[in-house]
Amino acid sequence: MAPETPGNEPQALSNLLHENRRFEPPVELAAAANVTEAAYTQAAADRLAFWEGAADRLTWAKRWETTLEWNAPFAKWFIGGELNVAYNCVDRHVEEGRGDKVAYYWEGEPEGDTRVLTYNDLKSEVSKAANALLELGVRKGDRVAVYMPMIPELPIAMLACARIGAIHSVVFGGFSATALKSRIDDADAKLVITADGGYRRGNPSALKPTVDEAVAQCPQVEHVLVVRRTGQNVAATDKDVWWHDLVERQSDQHTPEPHDAEDPLYILYTSGTTGRPKGILHTTGGYLTQTAWTHDAVFDLKPDKDIYWCTADIGWVTGHSYIVYGPLANGATSVIYEGTPDTPHRGRFWEIVQKYKVTLLYTAPTAIRTFMKWGDDIPAKYDMSSLRVIGSVGEPINPEAYVWYRENIGGSRCPVVDTWWQTETGAVMISPLPGVTSGKPGAAMRPLPGIVADVVDDQGNSVPNGGGGFLVIREPWPSMLRTIWGDDQRYIDTYWSRFEGMYFPGDGAKKDEDGDLWLLGRVDDVMLISGHNISTTEVESALVSHPKVAEAAVVGATDPVTGQAIVSFVILRGTAEESDDIAADLRNHVAKTLGPIAKPRQILVVPELPKTRSGKIMRRLLRDVAENRSVGDVTTLADSTVMDLISEKLPSAKSED
Ligand code: 6R9
Numbered sequence: 001m002a003p004e005t006p007g008n009e010p011q012a013l014s015n016l017l018h019e020n021r022r023f024e025p026p027v028e029l030a031a032a033a034n035v036t037e038a039a040y041t042q043a044a045a046d047r048l049a050f051w052e053g054a055a056d057r058l059t060w061a062k063r064w065e066t067t068l069e070w071n072a073p074f075a076k077w078f079i080g081g082e083l084n085v086a087y088n089c090v091d092r093h094v095e096e097g098r099g100d101k102v103a104y105y106w107e108g109e110p111e112g113d114t115r116v117l118t119y120n121d122l123k124s125e126v127s128k129a130a131n132a133l134l135e136l137g138v139r140k141g142d143r144v145a146v147y148m149p150m151i152p153e154l155p156i157a158m159l160a161c162a163r164i165g166a167i168h169s170v171v172f173g174g175f176s177a178t179a180l181k182s183r184i185d186d187a188d189a190k191l192v193i194t195a196d197g198g199y200r201r202g203n204p205s206a207l208k209p210t211v212d213e214a215v216a217q218c219p220q221v222e223h224v225l226v227v228r229r230t231g232q233n234v235a236a237t238d239k240d241v242w243w244h245d246l247v248e249r250q251s252d253q254h255t256p257e258p259h260d261a262e263d264p265l266y267i268l269y270t271s272g273t274t275g276r277p278k279g280i281l282h283t284t285g286g287y288l289t290q291t292a293w294t295h296d297a298v299f300d301l302k303p304d305k306d307i308y309w310c311t312a313d314i315g316w317v318t319g320h321s322y323i324v325y326g327p328l329a330n331g332a333t334s335v336i337y338e339g340t341p342d343t344p345h346r347g348r349f350w351e352i353v354q355k356y357k358v359t360l361l362y363t364a365p366t367a368i369r370t371f372m373k374w375g376d377d378i379p380a381k382y383d384m385s386s387l388r389v390i391g392s393v394g395e396p397i398n399p400e401a402y403v404w405y406r407e408n409i410g411g412s413r414c415p416v417v418d419t420w421w422q423t424e425t426g427a428v429m430i431s432p433l434p435g436v437t438s439g440k441p442g443a444a445m446r447p448l449p450g451i452v453a454d455v456v457d458d459q460g461n462s463v464p465n466g467g468g469g470f471l472v473i474r475e476p477w478p479s480m481l482r483t484i485w486g487d488d489q490r491y492i493d494t495y496w497s498r499f500e501g502m503y504f505p506g507d508g509a510k511k512d513e514d515g516d517l518w519l520l521g522r523v524d525d526v527m528l529i530s531g532h533n534i535s536t537t538e539v540e541s542a543l544v545s546h547p548k549v550a551e552a553a554v555v556g557a558t559d560p561v562t563g564q565a566i567v568s569f570v571i572l573r574g575t576a577e578e579s580d581d582i583a584a585d586l587r588n589h590v591a592k593t594l595g596p597i598a599k600p601r602q603i604l605v606v607p608e609l610p611k612t613r614s615g616k617i618m619r620r621l622l623r624d625v626a627e628n629r630s631v632g633d634v635t636t637l638a639d640s641t642v643m644d645l646i647s648e649k650l651p652s653a654k655s656e657d
Pocket of ligand 1: 270316317318392393394395396397418419420421422423424444505506507519520521522614
């Protein structure tokens with residue numbers, strides 16, 4: 001146990017991990033980069049003028065009068081401006097002569113099941129769907145719940161809502177009937193759009209029965225619009241309307257009305273770790289401005305050359321902002337994949353990269369660590385020389401996972417952009433720029449131009465370089481959430497009450513010696529060891545830096561001596577054998593990497609970790625295991641059997657020292 005360093009003020013969060021590797025931007029990429037260092041200077045000199053420039057990349061039916069009205073914590077951007085999001089994402093590309101350009105290459109999970117949609121196709125399909133919604137009585141401001149697999153009708157449905165000013169609420173297709181019902185109720189949706197099912201892991205997986213169960217308890221729902229995808233048997237209810245009956249017979253002409261910049265675009269529920277889901281509300285002009293600008297800047301998108309693929313599900317914010325709105329506003333060509341990475345084999349992702357010659361790839365640390373576990377030989381079989389920039393989002397990326405990704409997927413040539421943001425922020429906030437930033441593995445680096453972020457201590461004072469604490473955003477940004485649907489007070493309490501005048505996202509972070517930002521995980525997960533606040537991220541990264549470890553999760557468990565002690569759950573890499581001395585080996589490795597204070601009390605080798613449906617590790621459940629409690633609420637787990645597998649491992653857990 002390390003004593004407090006004399007003369008050293010206890011920090012809000014310890015900074016233990018030091019990383020010296022640097023990756024310069026590729027020379028050619030830097031020379032032709034969309035965004036250069038000048039953008040930071042420009043935005044620092046006049047932040048609002050900078051965002052006006054970004055908004056001018058869109059087509060406005062009426063230009064705004066006032067850029068920002070800030071009645072903290074309530075923001076309005078581009079006041080008086082009017083635009084149509086679907087027009088910006090679809091029609092204007094057709095009008096400007098890009099109608100034959102591919103918007104989406106869609107790859108179904110069953111091999112050979114593909115569709116190609118040009119911007120012309122998208123315009124007809126979205127217009128027909130908009131006309132169909134109108135026929136069903138959906139009007140501007142009405143809420144539409146969308147519960148669908150990853151098929152082209154999903155972005156089409158979202159854009160049809162946006163076109164007529166209806167507010168979509170997409171609910172991830174893996175959620176239960178109860179979760180769906182509570183979201184339909186909270187938003188008071190009058191229409192649900194769904195499908196019979198989708199393909200998951202080689203089989204048709206039904207969605208409609210879940211909708212039927214939910215809608216049976218939602219009298220406000222007038223219709224259920226059903227896409228036929230799998231052809232499975234569907235029980236008919238009197239609210240059902242088939243997409244192919246209704247949408248196909250509509251006119252493919254629809255004139256998009258302009259909407260106010262502050263009209264709501266969508267609600268997206270975020271469950272977080274506890275409590276009732278929060279309906280995050282995004283509006284029109286500011287949201288589209290920031291998603292489009294960041295997609296162009298962070299991926300250095302060259303719309304005429306790039307093939308872009310974001311592997312997220314559209315049911316999460318990453319899919320909303322970086323499969324649908326950002327890429328389409330920029331006129332990009334994207335890949336959408338319906339299924340899982342191991343169907344029918346573990347090389348499926350790389351086969352898709354090779355097939356479509358993907359140049360820009362955006363995925364999550366949970367996937368990267370899974371690929372590490374499966375082994376380097378799998379991606380090595382494919383030609384991925386088309387790739388140019390590779391991105392990460394969803395959790396802190398461990399330095400070792402970053403380096404693995406860079407080498408094995410990015411051919412040691414592609415910059416890795418680690419993008420920090422949230423459902424609430426709507427778009428990327430902190431990220432390297434591929435043509436500017438000299439990347440550090442594991443660091444999200446700098447706030448993007450126009451974003452003012454900081455790390456503060458308990459009292460809200462900015463920490464010096466080398467210090468850790470709480471991430472905050474100091475100034476409003478265009479794609480920020482406007483409120484929590486129907487609950488302004490909860491919006492204030494959740495995000496604006498911890499620190500006066502600052503947005504608090506709930507994440508820990510540190511500034512390294514150069515002032516670059518590192519994300520350290522949710523502050524609820526921070527461990528208090530002998531008076532030191534230690535982040536889960538740093539200990540997990542130290543574990544993942546051991547050649548035998550693919551993935552790790554650590555928690556603080558009550559300890560009579562140190563207050564809390566670190567208990568680690570690790571998944572070994574494909575090639576590593578579980579041996580008797582692995583626990584001792586890993587404990588020493590962490591002590592050597594971070595110092596004795598961070599040495600785990602226990603190491604448990606497990607086959608899987610508990611994760612949310614979007615792939616984030618749920619440490620709360622591991623804490624229950626580590627403290628020998630019965631495991632708490634598992635309803636947000638992607639796979640609830642995982643906890644049984646982990647609990648079985650517990651008797652073998654050895655406490656050393
Ligand atoms: C986009 C998305 C948000 C939370 C966020 C943070 C974590 C996301 C991260 C990251 C470290 C990154 N997170 N990106 N942590 N580095 N690059 O994931 O939205 O589902 O709302 O989650 O995810 O903890 O607060 P959402």
